[in-house]
Each structure stands twice: as structure tokens, then as C-alpha cells.
Amino acid sequence: MTDFSIGLLGIGAMFVLLILRMPVGMAMLAVGFFGTWMLNGFRSANALMVTEAFSHVSNYNLTVIPLFILMGNIASVAGFSRGLYEAAFAWVGRAPGGLASASVLGCAAFSAVSGSSVATAVTIGKVALPEMARFNYAPGLATGAVAAGGTLGFLIPPSTGFVIYAILTEQSIGQLFMSGILPGLLLTALFIATVTIISLRNPEAGPRGAYIPFSEKMAAGLRAAPLLGVIIISIGGIYLGVFTPVEAAGIGAGLVLIMALFTGKLNWSTGSKAVGDTVRTTAMLFLIIIGAAVLNPFLSMTQLPARLGEAMTTMGLGPYGVLFLIVVAYLILGMFMDGLAMLVVTVPIFYPIMMQMGFDPIWFGVVAVIMIEMGMITPPVGMNVFVVKGIARDVPMSTIFKGVLPFWFAMAVCLFLIVIFPQIALVIPQAMF
Template sequence: MIIASVLTLLALLVLSVPVAATLIVLALVIDYFFSSFPLYLALGDVLWSASNSFLLIAIPLFILLGELLVRSGVAKNTYMALESWLSWLPGGLLHANVGTATFFSATSGSSVATSATVGTVALPQGKLLGYDSRLFTGSIAAGGTLGIMIPPSINLIVYGFITETSIPKLFAASLIPGLMLATIFVVGTAVICSLYPSMGGPKRTHSWAERFRGLVELLPVLSLFVIVVGSIYAGWATPTEAAAIGVAGALVLAAFFRTLSMKMLFDALEGTMKTTGMIMLIIVASYFLNFVLASSGVTREISAFIGASGLDAFSTLLLIIALYIVLGFFLETLSLMVITLPIVAPVIISLGYDPLWFGVLVILLIEMALITPPVGLNLYVVQGVRREGSLNDVMIGAAPYVLMMVIMGILLIAFPNIALYLPGVLG
């Protein structure tokens, strides 16, 4: 039954059937052939229970927050401020790409929104100054992945919803790894550009007066981050309520920068509805598939197979990591999460691994999938913003950052407290 399920899933994906439809069809096929009870009769109840959660309201709110920031001009001001502080390093503007992605990740919660925003602001600058297109675009694609690691993160909310793990604790667990990964990107970029100066660009120097004036431009993003995340840990708001506060703050910023208009609001709401509709349909479809898998015994078979394999806990973890890396080449990241987590997470947790730590590790593996072909979504987003040259340039430029993520993964496995320290301190 396991093999038949996997083959059906792969066949539907190869035929380019939409992911949500694929999950529903696969569930109905498994129900028809392997269940003695017509589980499709529970379809309505399962879909309603999956979507009837106050926590899920946070998803469209965080998406709307990112949409408003994209259209308010905050991202451009942030980029120019960070450029004055970071462009003296080997690689020049490449570090501003990573730095802006880090700041924008602290409010957007989406890797796609982060990549698109930084790409829109940075690519004209890189072209004007004659930067190598490969590493420049690769740094934007890789920096965009931080959008799902640094809180608030939509993918972390989905992980917490599926595994019933505390969202505030997940946000706390991911903060230090996210900042560490951004630092590794900066250090790695500096090393590459020191060894191969042609891959970077001209260093740019700014006076201290210019740098300190630029700090004012960072205040809007920092203020939103403190308001959204701080209100959660102060106990003043739930993640959903904090997202609503963030949207209100973004509207105030847009009004302050005089970019707030009916057209801007309409565009932001339209983008939010499109993205939210896609995410929610995948989530509720995956819930029905998981219900069918559990009811028909597939989940038990997989757990029994792993238990009978004779692998120890660490070997099982390495097997699951390899599974995510391979599937990440072919599956869209959110789909990869909702398909695998209901099966993989209980196994990992039963072996004694902390669900908070595993959540951060999964997000890191998902980040790798965002910049690995042939389905690396961030690669296509950056190329779409670029609108010239070849997609191969972006793929080649992102390759060194995949290796940097591998280094981060090794550190996370070797030192789990990287993820667990902050949740422990915050209680």
C-alpha cells in the first residue's frame, strides 16, 4: 500500500495536477482500494475541522503584512540603509542583499515575498554597478529563504498547527538559527569574493554620518518586529492577534510614507487572497489525506517499517533528512511539509528528539529546497523579477549558499541548544 500511494502521488505531480487536487485524489484512491469503510463520507467534517482554527487566521494576516510592506516603500529604504553599513565588505552589495532579506524576514513571514521584494530593489543596483549576475542573484534567492526561518514565519505556523507544537516556542527556537544562518551567508559571501574578486563588485564606502542617518530607515522594520514578536512573548497577544497588530502598524507606515491609497490596498488584498487561498486549500486537502492514511493503516505501516529496520535514532534521523533533501528537488515546499510531517514527526518525536528542534531542522531543509532545482521556487521568483538572462545563472549563484545551509544543518544537529536555548530561557 505504501508503494502504491507513493507511485500515485508521483504520477499526479508529474502530470502537473495542482497539489491540493493531488492530495484529495490520492486520499480517495487509498480510501477506495485499501479501506473497508467509505472514509470519503467524513470529507466534509475533516475539511471543516482542519480550517476551523483561530490560529490559521494568522496566515492571511502575516501575508497581508508582507504585501503592505512591499508596496509602502519600506523595503527600498531598508536596502539603502544596510548598503551604507555592509557594502565595504568583500562582495559589496551582496551583503546588503542578505541584510535586507534578514530584516524583511522579520516581518513578512514568506520567502517568496522576501525574495521578490529584495530582488525588485537590489537588481537594478547590481546591474548599474556591474556585479556578477550569478552570485548576485544567488544571494537574493538564498537570502529570501530566511523569510521562513526568522519569526514570524508562515511555515512555522503550519508546522505548529500540524504537529500541535507551541507557535511562540517555535518562533523563539528559530530566531538564533535564523540569525546564525544570515551570518554564515555574510561570512561565506565575503570568503568567496575574497578568493574570487570578480564574482563580487566594487566596495563602497560611506561616511559615518551617512551610516547613522541610515539607521533611521531601519526603525520601521525593527519597530514592527518588536511590536509583533514582542507582544507575543510579553503575553499581550496571541500569534494571530500579533499579526493583526502588525497589519495595523504596516498601514500606519504606509500612510506615513504617503504610499497608502485605495489601489495599493486593493493590490495588497488581492495578493493576500491569492496566496492564502493556495495555502489553505493545500492544508485542508492534506488533512483529509492524513486522515485517510491513518484510518487505512499506512501511518502504522511506515512506523512499523522504521521500527523493524533496526536503525538507531541517529540513523533514522539521517534517513529522514535524506528523504527531505531528495523530495525537496521535486516538491513545492509547503506541500512537502504537509505531506510528510504527519508521518515523520511522530516517528522522530518517539525517538526522543525535541519537536521544537526538529521543527527548526525541517525549516532549514525546506529552505534548501527553495533554492535547489528543478522546483526551487525562489530561483524562479528572482529570475521572474530579473526578466533577462538565464535561469541557470541564478541556479549556479545559489549553489554556494546550499553548502552554507548544509554547514548550518551540521551545527544544528551537533549543538541542538542553538534552537533550544532561547525557548528554555523564555520558559
């Protein structure tokens, strides 16, 4: 059996393990370890696993993961997310579909704290969905707005998706964070436009909220100002070069912790829950990183990425034709795999091809993340759809999937614009560095 055949066998085995619900990190670790054993022997496989696991877990830059996750968890258990949602509703609630638009804005703001799509959908969904039900919003619009808005957590910095992409491709975490700002704002605007169009076509689906005086709008904004200030300090500090992403994570987590203690919203029970959730999520992400670190050398030894790149090049499709094939592959994989699994499985294969085609690595990171976001609301898996279903138990799954469909097309428009105008993703990181 040739090395290339062993590589194909390994990829097939990994998909089988994922279908059998083995954790993503363990599936990659198993395939990488046993594949290297078949190619180079047990001693080489064991040395690879030990050295790669230690070198990646001890990577100082990965400290951003637990710190940003802790920041989001403290903000969630302290109830700061409700302040973000109430401020958004005060300012846009009067517009058609105002509650749904406020949910999208709340998701965008909380994404800049949590860095997790699932955490964003759960946190904002628990606040927004009961309110939209009280105002008789169409279940599809309400759940679709929250499920789609939650995906912003994977794009708007600090994004765990960008951190993992940076580790897999050895790119700058700071540049990737900055590259997600304008696409994140663009996608937020497209989601709000989608809500507005749906509500204008069917006013009963998204009725306008009550009139709120300007003084109450300002009061709601002031209540959300401290957390918004933490976001501006963290992300703005990275942009201005005042501190690194790791330092920004530490400062952000420390400020949110001080706010929660000062307002009396953090006690032993909520603090323990925040720390426990942080440890569990960090362990899961680090296992994925270790698994990818062991899998990638195995794939390189089999020459699978290089052979696949050569095959795509010889087809004569050109750079954008190859990009189209990769987009189609992401769409298909999104029907069956969760976001992180897609990221760590595909980037080691697609990244060398994109570099061979002359695309910018930071730009491709944004494209890959948006494609993975689309997978989060694509049936039959759609991780965020299942998360929202857990909150809105009385809404049928088919209704939620129909509700997210217009937002899926909004994501497609965003992706198209970033492909046509790459500077949307690159202007800020290029200005920084």
C-alpha cells in the same frame, strides 16, 4: 488489497498528480478522500472531508496566516523594503561583496515581516539585483545571494512553514516562531560569510561599495527604523508573553497599515493589490491545510507511518542514522517538489518516526524547515531560483544554480550545527515556556 498497499498506492497517486501540476492541496484532498472511500466507504469519506475542512478553516490560530501575509504585502507595495535594503547597504556595503551581503540582510529583515520565501526573494530582488548589476557584480553571486536570502522567509518568524507544521503536528505556533530566531540569525551570518569568502577570493565578483559617512548611515537606519520597530514589537511581544501570535499578527498588520497611510504610500490601487495578493495566498495555504487534514487520517488508517517507523527502527541505525535517512529523503524530494508540498506530504510520515526516536518536536520542525529551504534552491525545481530568474531575465538558469551552490553548502553547515547543538533552536522557546 491490504490497507498498507492502499496507502502506498495513495502516496504514488499523489506524486503522479503533483507531477501533472495539480495544486498540492487538491492532490492531497483527492487522495485522502478517495483512499478513505476505498477503506471505509463513501459516507465515512464525506463526513471526514466536511468535518476536517470546517474544523481546520475555523481554527482561530490560523488567523495569523492572512494577517502576517497582509502585513508583508502592505510593506511591499508601500516600498518599505527599499528602506530595509538601503539601511543594510549603508552599514555593510563597504565590506567585500557589500551589496550582496546587504541583500541577505534585507531578505532577513523582510522575512520578519512577510513570512514567505517567494515574496522575500521577489521584493528584495527587484531592489537589489539592478543595483548589483550597476556595480558590475558577478551575475552568479548577485542572483545566488537573493535566491538563498529569500529562503530565510521560510525560517525567520513569522513563517508560514512553521504555522503549517504546527497545525500538522499540533505543536505551539509561538514556540515554533521563537525556535526559528537563532537558526535564522545563524543562517544569515553564514550567508554573509559565504559572500565575503567569494568576494575575497575574487574581488571582481563582489566589489566594495563607496564610502558612506556615519551621518548617512544613521539617516538610512532611521528611515528603516519604523518597520524594524514593528518587527521588534511583533516578535518581542510574543517572546515576552504580552500577546499571542494571533494578536501579534493583528498588531503588526495594523501598525504597517497606519505607517503606509501616514506616509501617503498606500492608495486605492496599491491597497487593492495588497489585499488581492493576501486573499489569493491565504486561499492557497488554506487549501493545503484542508488537504493535509483529509490526507492524514487516511495515512493513519493505512498504518503507513507506523509501518515505515518500524522498518527504520529494525534496521538498527539508531536515532541519528534514521535522521540521516530522512535528511537524504528531503534532499531527493527537494529536487522535484516545492517547499510547501514537501512539508505537508512528509511531516505526517516523518514526524511520528522522529517522535518514536525521542527527538524534540520543536527541534524537528526547525530541521524540517531548513531542509525545505535547501530544496528551494536545489535543481531542477528550485522555486526561488525560478523566482529570481523572472527578475534577472538576462542571467542564464545555469548561472543562477551555480551561484546558489555555495549558499546551499552554508545551509548544510547550519543544519549540521543545529543537529550537533540542538539548543540553538530550543534555548529561546524553552526560556519562554
